[in-house]
Amino acid sequence: MPEVAAPIARLINELAKLPGIGLKTAQRLAFHMLKAPAPEAEALAMAIREVRDKLTTCKECCNITDTDLCRFCSDPGRDRTTVCVVENPTNVLSIERTREYHGLYHVLHGSISPLAGRGPESLTLEVLTARVRAGGVREVIVATNPNVEGETTATYLAQILRPLGVRVTRPAMGLPMGADLEYTDEVTIAKALDGRHEV
Amino acid sequence: MPEVAAPIARLINELAKLPGIGLKTAQRLAFHMLKAPAPEAEALAMAIREVRDKLTTCKECCNITDTDLCRFCSDPGRDRTTVCVVENPTNVLSIERTREYHGLYHVLHGSISPLAGRGPESLTLEVLTARVRAGGVREVIVATNPNVEGETTATYLAQILRPLGVRVTRPAMGLPMGADLEYTDEVTIAKALDGRHEV
Secondary structure, eight states, X not given: OTTSOHHHHHHHHHHTTSTTOOHHHHHHHHHHHHHSOHHXXXXXXXXXXXXXXXXXXXXXXXXXXXXXXXXXTTOTTSEEEEEEEESSHHHHHHHHTTSOOOEEEEEOSSOOBTTTTBOGGGSOHHHHHHHHHTSOOOEEEEOOOSSHHHHHHHHHHHHXXXXXXXXXXXXXXXXXXXXXXXXXXXXXXXXXXHTOEEO | OTTSOHHHHHHHHHHTTSTTOOHHHHHHHHHHHHXXXXXXXXXXXXXXXXXXXXXXXXXXXXXXXXXSSOTTTTOTTSEEEEEEEESSHHHHHHHHTTSOOOEEEEEOSSOOBTTTTBOGGGSOHHHHHHHHHTSOOOEEEEOOOXXXXXXXXXXXXXXXXGGGTOEEEEOOBSBOTTOOGGGSOHHHHHHHHHTOEEO
């Protein structure tokens, strides 16, 4: 991009690497940052550095945190007998939004995908098994995504966790809220019929 | 539309009344029919007439059929102890695609919606209760859609059917196949956690 000064070209280039940000958006953002008041631009730059420098993973559950233990693991009000295993930190937010889960979490930071060459060793499994072995956990809910990688991961987890004497469960598959049978795939409908319950 | 001959304007007008067909699409379809070989146009016209003239509803289950009993009710291979209640004939197709349901159906031709002024009397409930009273039915699966109208309808159905001595069930709500927790609403996640099962 020789038609702009090198620093702005560099910023555009870096912004365009972000997911969902194309070249045009990157240009608009870059020129906005150029014209924005200095403190605003400085605050953004600092926030970006801090997110890398200050955040770490929780020693207990591998969730991202800026303290030694994350806010769930250090909360005495949470039910410590139940651990919900999720693929990513964003999934923790999804489950918290339900306001109906009061146990702890474990973040795998990925899923098993033989096709993509990601085996169990790429996940934070040792921390999880150590925690289950330490005792106190009665149920592990494997809330990995209901797709091929997530199901594979759940099966693998059940195999290594069940011998440790905990209940291993999986959230129900079925019709999502507001769905229409007409536009729902047959696997989901079959699972929903399979898991039917009394009204 | 004075710039085209009256018959074509009439055809465009009628086509544009169809769901999802705007004026432009209607024009394209109309001019295609004008240029198409005569037998093709004639076959379409006849098919439209026939669909109205020859189709009726099944005496047993209210599904659309061109015979006295529909193909499910007249099939001796289907399990006659289970009846799956759906809102519309297209829902029957959705459930058949799973290839895992082998019982019979009942088509309500709608759902209860107090807001839209549709009460229970707008549905084919008398045919259903008469069938359950006649005996032989052990379970009624209420597979109305998982939205407000469908849930209302399911609750109403359970109230009138349970006193007749049948099991009234509802398909599971949960995560649909291939879902991502990150993009799933909290009600669905809560229902999925609620209905969790051992791996």
